[in-house]
Amino acid sequence: MAADSPSLKPVPQVVAHSVRRERSGIVDWLTTTDHKKIGILYLVTTFVFFVLGGVEALLIRMQLGTAQNTLLTPETFNQLFTMHGTTMVFLFVVPIMAGFGNYFVPLMIGARDMAFPRLNALSYWLLLAGGLVFYGSVFFDPPAMGWTSYTPLSDEAFMPSAGVDAWIFLVHLTGLSSLVGAVNFYATIANMRAPGMGWGRLPLFVWTILVYAILLILALPVIAGAVTLLLTDRHFGTNFYDPANGGSPLLWQHLFWFFGHPEVYIMVLPGFGIISEVLPVFARKPIFGYKAIAASTVVIAFLGLLVWAHHMFTSPSPTVVLVFFMMSSFLIAIPTGVKIFNWLATLWRGTIEFKTPLIFAAGFLSQFVVGGITGIIVAIFPVDWQLHDTYFVVAHFHYVLMGGAVFAVFAGIYYWFPKITGRMLNEGLGKLSFALMYIGFNVTFLIQHTIGMDGMPRRVYEYPDVGNLVLYNRISTVGSFILGLGVLVTIINVARSVKRGPVAGPDPWKGNTLEWYTESPPPTVNFDVVPRVRSVEPMKDIRREIERNTGVPVAEAAPAPESLVRG
């Protein structure tokens, strides 16, 4: 370079010494460092785990369809809910958000790829390794201590099963995967944004992935340390969690939930991001209060690090601790409420097009509110003394994670499928899938609030036939199968459309963000030219410019004369 610099002759920017033959088929998928292919690997792999976790859930519901059922042994039942919880948290919701992030963060910020493509591939293969190690335990002795893995139950004395060790390695491997992925996201978003894309013009989904990455970096080392201590307790004679030798089971609970609660926001914040992208596109209206939504993401993440012991309100703890964690949990409701109000205001006075992504986003809103309200109820610690560890809590967190995060994931699938494959999903099947999932979800989980208040704890394989428990549980079981059917319809929809769906074109929804600027599916380099970004909605600006230059109106809502345009 130094030798060339005095020369005034143009110097070629890229020098190729040879042309590599394009790898084909399986080899290409195994060796790819393209963020889009890795994104697809992530999405497909995590969806497979979603189906596995779903089948486990259906088995659990079948067992509980009637009192004193003998379908499953208590041991199998405990293994199933352990697998279900672990799968959904570590192998589905967290990594599928990384899948969307992988595919769309570079596209939305106008970058060619992630900052560290090979690290990106590593993060996917670590995830898969974690999943395989964990599911390998199915062939010998799956873990049966619940996904929270409370000590001393998970100590060797009470659970010698190697399944617990498989669980520990899953946490290590998927944790490492998420950590390198998080560093990659952070570096990409901080350094590779399109010209003109300041922090105030970053798409809201990218904001949430940024915060997701930061939370992962803060929370994961804690659980990695905690499970390492558990591993040495189990096999190498240490006593970190053993009360008989000066250790403390509460230490585990604190360490676990110090990770476990931020993990909830790690799972749900990118879902918020998807909703913040989908609503304005289909309401044909700018997002209401961009700054408030971005800021509330950051505030939720910060407060999310300070609420962990609200999972431990029934543990032996001083009242002052309970009061602190109740108040910090209350505080989180404020930024969360702000988001909900902003989303409602985004729909207000829009022209809402009822496409499947919008319907899933609306379903998300209506269900997430329930999870938020019950969240406040269980944050009140004297009330939680009754509700903790019952089906009420099960209902609460499914409203947040299934009704919230997973419905957001489905909104994302229907929204971005045309970009990923170049083909549209079938709208009719999409709406059918939504209807089944929405009805199924609410039939399954609404009644579980009551089941819990009637005194049924979670994680029991049988229950006495008292009151209406059998009726309520049967309602819940029926709902779970409707929900399962709804998910199946989407799988069929994807399978049908991936090859034969109508061609989507680059921008089927008239989107707002840069991923719609390129072809569908995008070429390896993503963009030939990266446009200068002048607002949060660069595509709207581009369409307006085309309209100005050609005089041909691009189907687009014009500003209403009486509107309060500010930016």
Add this chain to the structure above:
Amino acid sequence: MGRNRRHLITLTFLAAMVATLVVAPAAMADLFTPESGGSSNADRISTLYLLTFLVGVVVFIGVEGTLIYALIKFRARKGAVAAQIHGNTRLEIGWTVGAAVVLVVLAVITFAMLPGIRDPSNSAPGAAAALASPVAAVGEKRVPPDGKALNIEVNGQQYLWRYTYPDGDDNNLNNPFSYEEMVVPVGTTVTLDIRSQDVVHSWWIPELGGKMDAVPGYTNYAWFRIDKPGVFHGQCAELCGNGHANMIAKVRAVSPEEYREWIAEKSASIQAADEAAAASRERLAQDPNATP
């Protein structure tokens, strides 16, 4: 056209809200509140739950109502144009403060009701009070204002609950005890010291108040006062292994006289068993081949 329909929808929502508030308490016993009726702390938790729930219902109706209204009213139609609004600072500050105010109200209600839930009350006067003896407030343990209660030790073990009753002396080895079923006198405030000897369990009788975890190496505390004889069912609420679902607990409340008799019976049978064991030890000491 807009005005009339808007009125109609507003009225419908108002009617729905009023109907919920009126009808709900009637159907509440089973569907809408936690179990209660055994002890005043459980009743107060249920009341606190109900208050929070009603606030939640108002928020729920407000949000879902707005959502449904917006989805219907602002659906894309020919000629409809979306308002290009980017935000409204005053409105946004308004609902942020609004949310905070609701939470402050809930916090105030909670702190006002907390002592009645957390702190044991005095025993009923008379025979019930006579069964209470002074208990020390150590650590987080709360005691009734008069400092007296019937203190029972609850010990969780895979997959049983063991209860140790006070017998008035300092020797803890000869106290009456029982498994699974706890017998208590009505009217007497019962304080519980909850411990575990293996894994984490959780003591929970829904009608007698909240659950408290039994964590090995720690002591946790709970209390109740039952005013009418009856049997109250519960079970372990923290996963403790394969037998978790069958780790049940029962509290039987009887009159103070019956309680005295039951304790005397237990003490006598424990003493008889001790004496029999002592006798057989002696026999074995004299002749190792004797039948024990």
